[in-house]
Amino acid sequence: MAKDDAVATSVDCVVVGSGVAGLCAAKELVQNDVQAVVVLEADGRIGGRIKQDHDVLPWPIEAGAQFLHGAKNSIAKQTLDEAGCTFKEHEWPDRYFFGRDKVWVHNDQAHPDVEKVHELFHSVSEREFERDVSAEEWMKEEGANRNVVELARSCYANDFACSLHQLGMQEVQQEARCWEYGEEYLVLDRPLSALVDRIRDGLDVRKRHQVSLIQYGACRERGGVTVHCTNGEVFVCDQVVITVPITILQAGEIEFDPPLPSEKVKAIHRLKMSNALKVVMGFRAPFWPEDMFDAICIDCFLPEVWMLDGHCQDISSGSIIQTSVVGFVAGEEAQAMSLMKEADVLARSLDQLDTMFGTPARPCPASTSYVSGQVLDWSKEEHVRGAYTYPCVGAHGAREILSAPLSDVLYFAGEATHHGANPCLQAAMETGIRAAHQILHG
Known part of the structure; x- marks a missing residue:
């Protein structure tokens, strides 16, 4: 069906993207009596960069956000508290490992x-x-x-x-x-999908609706914005909230008619997102100190590792996986690792853990306890293509420009638009609520 011939669905507001920013924007609008709100999601799942992997271990592992950073003034924690969730608080970092000298330093030691x-x-x-x-x-x-x-x-x-x-x-x-x-x-007592489920309850979310064109030239008229999806569906509305990752805007995957102002386009390209990988490894038993949560690793293959408990039987291999280690790698190191074979990444990661925790009596504790593993690579997520925006050289002020409404019809949200705390869940949520308030209150 040609775009001009498609039968359009009329709504008050379209939200593009179902990460927590988009869901919060839609929720805030609906709770303030804007009833005809639809969330369009390109992927086949909801939640954006909150995602669980069920293939690596016998229990769900967080592929994206791992924990909450900060317990004060956090809408993320408040929302999860309301859902009856509990948390375990950890020191970060709680240990350091200097790889060249094979020296451990606890966070309460002077160094x-x-x-x-x-x-x-x-x-x-x-x-x-x-x-x-x-x-x-x-x-x-x-x-x-x-x-x-x-x-x-x-x-x-x-x-x-x-x-x-x-x-x-x-x-x-x-x-x-x-x-x-x-x-x-704060580590949650359940998958972070609980946050997504809590926010999206009662919302109209359309999966596999990838937005390709937003026409807003007739924005002075009610219903003057037209949103086209790659599946042929068309929506007409009064306002659009755009919450897709900055990589999608930079790639020009959403066409704007008329084009976005040059100042906003420049701001989009001043912001940067790099890659992040998680190296997930399941073990039969822990081989590290019982009170250990994570370690910052210097001069090592994996710059950071987290020790995450779980207990479940791995039916497929006949082994009991009691616990796991997750390595977190970002930036250019992640980009380089993304080009390696998965088996090589896992082998080098196990070698590092053997070096960190090996003893004369048990020189290879990780390798001997290892059951299964997998590399989770965000650059290969089609509708994300990276981790999250980082504080980058030359970007100061760009987030404020990006977050500014355009013609009172286009609104921008998502972690890239938060000028104070971009790489965390509550910041993304705050931007969605901010965009909703911009619509509601002008």
Whole structure:
């Protein structure tokens, strides 16, 4: 059917994307009596970058967001509290492993390099950056030694989902000044899909509806916006909330008629998203300290590993998988790892764990306890193509430009549009609510 001949569905508002930003935007509108709201999702599932993998282990493993960062003023935690969820709080990081020297440092131990890297980054909000420098350049200017730089690479840059030379200090400073959630790391008692389920309840979400064209030239008229999907369906509405990942906008997969203003297009391309991988490994029994949650690893293949408990019988292999280790890799290291064979990634990851936890009596505890594993690669997710936007050099101010409404009909939400705390769940949720309030209150 030609686009002009398609029978259009008339609604008040279309939300493009069913991540938590899109779902929150739709929920806020519906709860404020905007009843005809439809959420269009390109994928065959709902939730965006909240996703569970059921193939690796006998229990669901988080492919995307792993935990909540911050317990204060967090709409994500509030929503999960209302759903009756409970959390386990962890220290982050709770241990450091220096690979070259094979030295372990607990977070309550004094170590000059560990203290220095945190001192530098904790001071960011009080500093003045006359120009937008990368974290790598800034640390050289500060006279940081090699260990401190490598700690920053594995701890801070990897957590922001980028490489150290990509991390822009002006945006890091902006987040440090705006962060209001606290420093707790909370692991949920169930999959994070509970958050998605709680928000999407009662909403009209259409899966496999990939938006290809938004025509808003007749926006002064009621119902003056037309949204076209690749499956031939057409929607006419008064407003559109766009919450797709920045990579989709950068690729031009949604055409705008008329084209977006050059200032907004430039802002879209100033923001950057790199890749992230999770290396998931299931084991018959733990071989690490009982109280261990995670480790920052310096000069290692995996810059960070999390120890995640579970207990279930693996019927397919006849083995009992009691626990798992998840390695988290982001930035250019993730891009390089994405090109490797999965078997090689798993082998090198097991070698690292053997080095970290091996003893003369048991030199290869990871390899001997290993049952199954898999690499989860976000660059290969068709409708995402990466992790999340990171504070990048040259992007300061771009998020505010992107988040500004256009002609009172196009609204933009999603983690890339939050100027204060982009890489976390509550920030994405806040942007969806903000977009809804822009529609409701002008």
